[in-house]
Amino acid sequence: MGELRLMKGNEAIAEAAIRCGCDAYFGYPITPQSEILEYLTLENPEPKTGMVVLQAESEIAAINMVYGSSACGKKAMTSSSSPGISLKQEGISYIAGAELPALIVNVVRGGPGLGTIQPSQSDYFQSVKGGGHGDYKLIVLAPNSVQEQYDFVALGFELAFKYRNPVLMLSDGAIGQMMEKVELTDYIPRLTNEEVIKRTGSWATHGKPEYRKHNIVTSLNLQPEPQEQHNHHLQAKYKEIEENELRYEKFQCEDAEYVFVAYGTSSRLCQKAIQLGREKGLKLGIIRPITLFPYPSKPIKKAAKKVKAFLSVEMSAGQMVEDVRLAVNGKRPVEHYGRYGGMIPMPDEILEAMEELIAKVEKKAQKKAEKKAKKKAEKKAKKEQK
């Protein structure tokens, strides 16, 4: 077992970056994620591992520094919180378009605008549905514990390089600020320049040697035909990611009649709500998406066969619920419960919302059964009359 440490979610991200052989971190202060940059500047990994840490002049500059480093085949990352991520969207689109591996962390806070600094999950749309311009997808990882914040840094880089695609870790202020036990992994040395060249020589810029053509990293095609081709290629890649990289977790779903769908902090709150509900005899469970792209549509669709209704719980006005509805496709009722603007819904509130949904569904079922019985009785009466 590795060393155990009590860490803030933000600190865990920073420590993981140092230990997983990250080459460069570029950041800009914004609450509630500034601890990442603070931790890294305090630890000062450069003399030890060679990892570069730099405070940029803006979120925009930071993401473009990531572009520059990752276009050299290096493991580069940045982090920010919602308003800062909005600023980064241009750069993220370029990174996706140029097919660069990069890790972006969003420790979400309440919006819109400057919003609040408290936790929120209202960046689902900008993370999963685009955010920047063009048809592109990020691989989106949604940790729900400090340990996962730690683990998903290495996983994020692994996936980013496997698919040459930006990976977004969608965290929130609660997981970023809370402390939990983290099991640390051993230091993985950064790749040497020779190893980087070997791994990324076919596309990255390292300086052109005699034996190959110059490498160009760009997202531009002046002609639409090759750009369409490029888009076809991207879509094929996203399909492959959907086939291979889906991650989700089911909890107490075996006998569940009513199921929560929630990611990140909300999934933890729902688990408590399940515990409280089960004490009352309610058969509750949860499906927790760990990857938001790819989204666990198939498991949700499958669950819809026996589950009576779904409650999507999110610290937003209802963003992810759209994907739950798409997956369930009208087969079962799907409702949303959320608090937003920085408010965290308490487990008992969540349970209340679920109980309301249950009451509604059961009332409807009862009405339906009554109607059916009435019809049956009428039919019987008619038959007897005859």
Place this chain on the structure above:
Amino acid sequence: MTEEIIIAGFGGQGVLSMGKILAYSGMMKDLEVSWMPAYGPEMRGGTANVTVIVSQERINSPVLKMYDTAIILNQQSMDKFQKSVKPGGILIYDNNGIIHPPTRTDIDIYLIEANKVAIQMKNTKVFNMVVLGAFLKVKPIVNLDDVDKGLKKSLPERHHHLVALNEEAIRAGMEAVKLQQKAQ
């Protein structure tokens, strides 16, 4: 065993670090722990609070509405969190600056005059450790050995000479805590 605790007071009273030491101590005992602060403007000059959960099981929600124990260190926090103690639960408070003492009758109420004890010890900085001592006397979820390890783990090396002083404060808190009212 699951112990759900809120510690609330003014920023600067050491509320967050007390929670951290408690969480660390729990970790030293191989327990699951979570430490969730109310962060942001509340921290700057105003009230500060932190939810600490120590459990033998995996912790689900890091935030709660009701707590097993509330440790309350100012009036605002009393107003806010007195009602959040589970019936039969525990409220520990320092009466320094408290105008309206707790009124609930369905919970155990303990008084710790931590401010006074800290002044007696001629070191107001150990205030929060006195409070921690009071809590550990009432709810010995971790022992002093764990706290010692927790302190060493959470304090930077250059502050390790303070461990003994902190322990002294914890012991003083253990001695000074008084049961004010048993739940009816």
Place this chain on the structure above:
Amino acid sequence: MVTIEDIIKEENKVFSKTKLLTDKTFSYCPGCGHGVAHRIIMEVVEEMGIVEQTIGVAPVGCSVLAYDFMDVDMQQAAHGRAPAVATGISRVFPDKYVFTYQGDGDLAAIGTAETIHACSRAENIVIFFINNGIYGMTGGQMAPTTLIGMKTSTSPHGRDLYNMGFPIKITEMVAQLDGVQYVTRQAVHTPAAVRKTKKAVKKAFENVKNRKGVSFIEIVSNCNSGWKMTPVKSNEWMEENMFPVYPLGDIKG
């Protein structure tokens, strides 16, 4: 009679294209200074034997396709972000010769912050700044360096000081920054100017070698299409109008 074959002989050769320009046809308008600027930068890289250590960053603007013409490893940056991208490269490859090639809109309008801060951090890079006082690629709109009274498609009655403000002298601005080692303003409209500019380019890359921080080379250039002039006329106009506002010569270092 002398035939062309008689002339094409090694002993008659007075100029050969650097190996570091590709055979792709320039997308620039005939008479534009970009081609010459590209050539001399690549010549210097070739002459210094640093192609394996050189990584360039292309901007958004007319020279967005610089990566197609310069036969070195190249990245294309978002509009104005080239100095940040170059920072990202230079920080992970501190031994490389990293340069940006940017126009006036890119460098002095949308990318002002990136320019200033890369300079302020003393990134070990070269910034080439091609200033022709206009947005060429998008069809001749007003740039931050457009002269007072100059007509563009978005200042059709001439740049009006009261409404549109002054042209920005960003080269003089960055010269104030401690992180900048070398600042010069050159041109490429005459053989003499080209020679001088090439010398400046060489000095800039030498500075990278010696880790001296930012070298900033402005090249005041023409935009005959955007200015709606013949190439010859545009160069004359540049001398008469641009040079008084943007005087040539070394500013720092």
